[in-house]
Structure formats: structure tokens, C-alpha cells
Amino acid sequence: MSTEYQHASGDHCGSASLRNLADYYEWGFDEASCFGLGAGIGFSYSEAGPASRMIMGRSAHLETAFFENLGIPVVQKDDQPKQTAWAALESHLESGPVMCFVDLFYLPYFGSDTHFGPHTVVVIDIEGDAVTISDSEFPEPQTVSRATFDDAWSSDHGFWPLERRWLAVENPAPTVATDTATLAAVELAAGTMLDGEGGLGSGGVAGIRAFADDLPAWTRFDDVQWTARFAYQNIERRGTGGGAFRRLHADFLDTLGTDAGLDAEVSERMRRIADDWTVLGEVLRAVSETDDAAERTDRLAEASDLASDLADREEALFAELASVV
Structure with missing residues (x-):
């Protein structure tokens, strides 16, 4: 149909x-x-x-x-x-x-x-x-x-x-029930975040940690302001739905995830993570807009701490999801 x-x-x-x-x-x-x-x-x-x-x-x-x-x-x-x-x-x-x-x-x-x-x-x-x-x-x-x-x-x-x-x-009729497909998707997402994904550089939670560790050293780039601006855009703009795509994922967990039997608290935690990605994005935007080298250094250190915390929280959340699907 x-x-x-x-x-x-x-x-x-x-x-x-x-x-x-x-x-x-x-x-x-x-x-x-x-x-x-x-x-x-x-x-x-x-x-x-x-x-x-x-x-x-x-x-x-x-x-x-x-x-x-x-x-x-x-x-x-x-x-x-x-x-x-x-x-x-x-x-x-x-x-x-x-x-x-x-x-x-x-x-x-x-x-x-x-x-x-x-x-x-x-x-x-x-x-x-x-x-x-x-x-x-x-x-x-x-x-x-x-x-x-x-x-x-x-x-x-x-x-x-x-x-x-x-x-x-080819054939538009789904052959897998939505609840079953939802749990399979949650399992795949957890595996992607915990184990990484080939072909895209550092992946998953390990990628967030690599990003966090490297942020203070972005001062070495001639295009540090553009690099920070592009990172901000890839968190908040450029079709992410806000919060580095985490807000879209939270909405999914809140609807189909809950329907498939996942605890509603999971979506709430994902939404708080999305909100803090937005905070991180704003810090990077500030880096992109300042010509003060000392302020850029301080802001990049702040961004590094935020990203490190997000890595810890995402690892805990996706490990929990992996254990229940």
C-alpha cells in the first residue's frame, strides 16, 4: 500500500x-x-x-x-x-x-x-x-x-x-514486528556506542573520549576557530535535531522504546545527555567567536571536561541498555 x-x-x-x-x-x-x-x-x-x-x-x-x-x-x-x-x-x-x-x-x-x-x-x-x-x-x-x-x-x-x-x-511490507525491530535497533545502537564502528575514525564512546582528550590541544590549529565552529554546527545545527542527535534518540526511546518495554528513565537520561551536548556546543561556539587566545584555551579546557563527563554517562547508559535487550 x-x-x-x-x-x-x-x-x-x-x-x-x-x-x-x-x-x-x-x-x-x-x-x-x-x-x-x-x-x-x-x-x-x-x-x-x-x-x-x-x-x-x-x-x-x-x-x-x-x-x-x-x-x-x-x-x-x-x-x-x-x-x-x-x-x-x-x-x-x-x-x-x-x-x-x-x-x-x-x-x-x-x-x-x-x-x-x-x-x-x-x-x-x-x-x-x-x-x-x-x-x-x-x-x-x-x-x-x-x-x-x-x-x-x-x-x-x-x-x-x-x-x-x-x-x-523492493517490497514495502515490513516482516518484523515494531517491538522486535525496536529492541534490535537498541541493541545495535548500544553495540555501536560501546564497541565503535569501522570506517569513521575513532568510534562510539571511545571516540568521545578521544575528542575530549584532544580538545585542549586544538589551540595548535591555524583554523582553531573554524574547527570549533564546525564542531558546534555538527552538534546543534546541520540537521542533528539538537544535542548531537541525542535528542532524536531520546524521543525514540520515550515512544517506541517504552512501548517495547524499556524503562522510561532511560529516555529521560538520554534527554539530559542531549541537553548537555547542547551546553558543550555553546562552549565551542564561544571558542569560534573569540579572538582572545587565553579565553580560547580556557574554553577548550571547559569543553574537554564536559565531553569527558558525557563519555562516562553515555558508556553507563548504553551498557545498561545492552544488558536488557
Whole structure:
């Protein structure tokens, strides 16, 4: 069963795109539920990106894990020759919308001078040279040329390779009960945070600790203000839903998690953690806005203490979750 595709904006590109597909296929999930069902929470700290150091608060597997946990068959490809990828995209559009992963730098409606990808969008139509995109950052669908979309779709810049990656639903009927999928997602998220995730630099709680330990030494970077600003943006802006994606995860735990039998206190603890990520983000924003070297040093030390405390609290919370699912 499907309805006419209805575009809607949201907090995060990946979870909002999944929410829009959930509406289209009538699965009945809000955005936070989609984020949680995809075990979207994560953490990485690496040298990749447009600044000397980059943090990211979500996992790489959000979009695929959502479908795996619910038992929804999909087909996905990347690194196909250009003509093959475009033919596959157009073919799958005949039966439904297709999720694609792009670098927003090349999308003119963003007007961004910073490479940032993968940014998750849903392609809903191709007519002639026009590609119509459901981009959750905007209230209405956007249209770009084929050449422009291909530049974004095949960009060499990204936290992980883009390579004209696409994902399409094969059979929209979930084969796993929501409670079962919820507990599987909670288990995967706990494992990601406690054990890390390959391919994204330092991962999980260990990544938060590496970030905390390194923060005081950010004064050595020529772009220390931009590095701090970009970190702040990746905590509070750039589609995180606030609190380094922790607020989305708290909402998921409060709804589907509680429905699946998890203690309501878990979501409350996650929400307090999200609030303190917001506090940390504000400290980093202050670092980015001051020209006083001594103040930057003090603020980075403060940020380090906050991040270290968050690492301890997240380790305790995810260890508890791992023990009950």
C-alpha cells in the first residue's frame, strides 16, 4: 500500500527522508522513530572534513539499518558507471521514490561553500533535464539539472564515499514486528556506542573520549576557530535535531522504546545527555567567536571536561541498555 508522495521538512536529512518514505508507504513512523529504528546514534572523531578535526554524532548505517531491522527488502547500489546508475535510478522511480546520497555543496539551493556529505535526499521525479528532490532541509521539493545532481551524487567529498549511491524499496511490507525491530535497533545502537564502528575514525564512546582528550590541544590549529565552529554546527545545527542527535534518540526511546518495554528513565537520561551536548556546543561556539587566545584555551579546557563527563554517562547508559535487550 502506498499513497502519493508528500514532501515534508524535518530535523535530520536521513531520518526525515525515512519519515517521508514511511508516510508514502503508510508505515506510521514519525522522524524520531525512524532515527531510532535505524540505530542512528553514533559518534566519530577524525581528521577528515573541511576543518582540522571533525565530529559526527550519527552512525553510518542509519538508512540501511532501518530497513534491515524492520525486515523491509531494499535494493541499493553504489560505484556504478554513470550511465548504469542513472538508468537504475530512472527505472526504480517508475515504482516509487528513491533515496540518494549527495554532497550539498553542489546543490545551488543551499548556497553553501562547504562540502558536506552524504546528505540524504529522496528523488521523486525525473523529467527531461529536471531532477525533482525531496530535501528535508526545505519546505518544498527542489529541482536541479541532471548535471548538477550528478555532481552532487558523485562527489569525491564526504564523510564516507558517495559514489552515486542509491537505495530503493523492493517490497514495502515490513516482516518484523515494531517491538522486535525496536529492541534490535537498541541493541545495535548500544553495540555501536560501546564497541565503535569501522570506517569513521575513532568510534562510539571511545571516540568521545578521544575528542575530549584532544580538545585542549586544538589551540595548535591555524583554523582553531573554524574547527570549533564546525564542531558546534555538527552538534546543534546541520540537521542533528539538537544535542548531537541525542535528542532524536531520546524521543525514540520515550515512544517506541517504552512501548517495547524499556524503562522510561532511560529516555529521560538520554534527554539530559542531549541537553548537555547542547551546553558543550555553546562552549565551542564561544571558542569560534573569540579572538582572545587565553579565553580560547580556557574554553577548550571547559569543553574537554564536559565531553569527558558525557563519555562516562553515555558508556553507563548504553551498557545498561545492552544488558536488557
